[in-house]
Amino acid sequence: MKIDLTDTTSGKINKALVQGRRAIGTPAVGMVLTLVIVTDEENAYDALKAANDASMEHPSRKLVVVKRVSRSARDRSKARLDAEVRVGVDAGTGETVVLRLYGEVVDHAQSVVLPLLLPDAPVVVWWAVNAPVNPAKDPLGKLAQRRVTDTYAAENPIEELKARAAVYTPGDTDLAWSRIxxxxxxxxxxxxxxxxxxxxxxxxxxxxxxxxxxxxxxxxxxxxxxxxxxxxxxxxxxxxxxxxxxxxxxxxxxxxxxxxxxxxxxxxxxxxxxxxxxxxxxxxxxxxxxxxxxxxxxxxxxxxxxxxxxxxxxxxxxxxxxxxxxxxxxxxxxxxxxxxx
Structure with missing residues (x-):
């Protein structure tokens, strides 16, 4: 089941999640964590597919944060949040919310994500592309117990690896490490x-x-x-x-x-x-x-x-x-x- 919301708020998204669960007769139980995926539009599909496959082992609420880059100054000044809520077979195991941020909201993604986190459940943030210089200091990274980056996706992986070593904070990890x-x-x-x-x-x-x-x-x-x-x-x-x-x-x-x-x-x-x-x-x-x-x-x-x-x-x-x-x-x-x- 999919519910599309345009120019919405975190409160309306939560209501849509409840509505979707009631419609398919599934209670909000069994999800063990919240996985926040930060990506761009180009890589969103692949990142979400990987997360859905992983959710077969780790049922979770998946929040996909897609930061849309506005081309004109007029578009940049207009803040907007669009969302796509998926429950049931469309969401793998758990729930999925695709969040598309426009304008000034791009710089305040943590304010959108925070009300959507599962209560009393761990939070993992995964930057599929364009990871911040210091994940632990990033506003979204501060919400998480684990912060996952992928040095392989960087333009210069070796320099990126040096940067990861310089700012390492307990809880940081990298898919380049998982590969070995x-x-x-x-x-x-x-x-x-x-x-x-x-x-x-x-x-x-x-x-x-x-x-x-x-x-x-x-x-x-x-x-x-x-x-x-x-x-x-x-x-x-x-x-x-x-x-x-x-x-x-x-x-x-x-x-x-x-x-x-x-x-x-x-x-x-x-x-x-x-x-x-x-x-x-x-x-x-x-x-x-x-x-x-x-x-x-x-x-x-x-x-x-x-x-x-x-x-x-x-x-x-x-x-x-x-x-x-x-x-x-x-x-x-x-x-x-x-x-x-």
């Missing part, structure tokens, strides 16, 4: 199978890919060893090579789906390592609402050195030093144990 969860799990499991000390690491993947950088930073943080970053045609992350005193451990994924895990002294194994879509990444982020300390720790690892060699873009074999390794504050645990934390 299967890689981190597979590498930790591989290191648990051997009793060896890791000496160096090489991470291979597309140039200007924040997930590749984050994986290198995580390995440097967990293992306290030098990490090299090499460039490949992709897609995304393609390989990680761990040099150990017992021989190399290699996780190689050339096609973006099936990877090969090679451990010295053991037969090679094919492992599923598919590139995941946005709905899976959002569903993963909604599983936890507490600060991600592992992400925070990785983000602090020499992020100022997130650079590539000058010829990295033209030479796939070019290798640049990854973020390096910061001097440990205390004696590190053995490499095998550190990685499995």
């Amino acid at each position: 969860t299967p890689w981190r799990s597979m590498l930790a499991a591989a290191l648990d199978q051997v009793d060896c000390k890791v000496t160096t690491v090489q991470v291979e993947g597309e140039e200007h890919n924040a997930s590749c950088e984050l994986l290198g930073m995580w390995l440097a943080d967990r293992l306290n060893v030098p990490v090299k970053r090499s460039v490949s045609p992709g897609p995304g992350l393609t390989a990680v090579r761990l040099e150990t005193d017992c021989g190399p451990i290699v996780l190689d994924r050339a096609d973006g789906s099936l990877a090969t895990l090679s451990i010295e002294g053991q037969p090679d194994r094919a492992v599923a390592l598919n590139r995941r879509d946005t709905s899976e990444l959002i569903a993963e982020e909604l599983r936890r609402l507490d600060p991600d300390d592992t992400y925070a720790s990785a983000l602090r690892v020499r992020v100022d050195r997130l650079t590539h060699t000058a010829d990295a873009a033209t030479d796939p074999g070019a290798v640049s030093e990854s973020r390096g390794t910061a001097a440990p504050k205390k004696a590190p645990a053995p490499a095998r144990k550190a990685a499995s934390k």
Whole structure:
């Protein structure tokens, strides 16, 4: 069921939600959180589709904030709020309100969103595009327990990653970090199978890919060893090579789906390592609402050195030093144990 409201208010939107629930005979129960999606008109459909798919695991009220840019001074001076209320099969699991903001209302989105939040339920804000410089200081970000950005969508992902590290606040997270969860799990499991000390690491993947950088930073943080970053045609992350005193451990994924895990002294194994879509990444982020300390720790690892060699873009074999390794504050645990934390 869809209800269109033109030049409306938050109060009228709440009434439309109640009206829609009564019409389909569904009470307002079972929703576990409010997901606020900040996007533009071009990306609104894809972002909402991903959120609807994720809502099958996390029933929620989804508030899609679309900030419309007015072209003329006359349009900019006229504040208006249009809304589309969706309940039932049109809203996935939960409820959906698409909010289109015009004029001065664009600068006060939090005033529109606040009355529509589910009472006594956590709030997650996801910027599908155009994330603010400091999500925790953003008016919408201040309403949330978790703030999700996507460095991959930025014009310069590496610079964006530096900015995220500079302003990190507990509760911040990034879909570029979620993308490497299967890689981190597979590498930790591989290191648990051997009793060896890791000496160096090489991470291979597309140039200007924040997930590749984050994986290198995580390995440097967990293992306290030098990490090299090499460039490949992709897609995304393609390989990680761990040099150990017992021989190399290699996780190689050339096609973006099936990877090969090679451990010295053991037969090679094919492992599923598919590139995941946005709905899976959002569903993963909604599983936890507490600060991600592992992400925070990785983000602090020499992020100022997130650079590539000058010829990295033209030479796939070019290798640049990854973020390096910061001097440990205390004696590190053995490499095998550190990685499995």
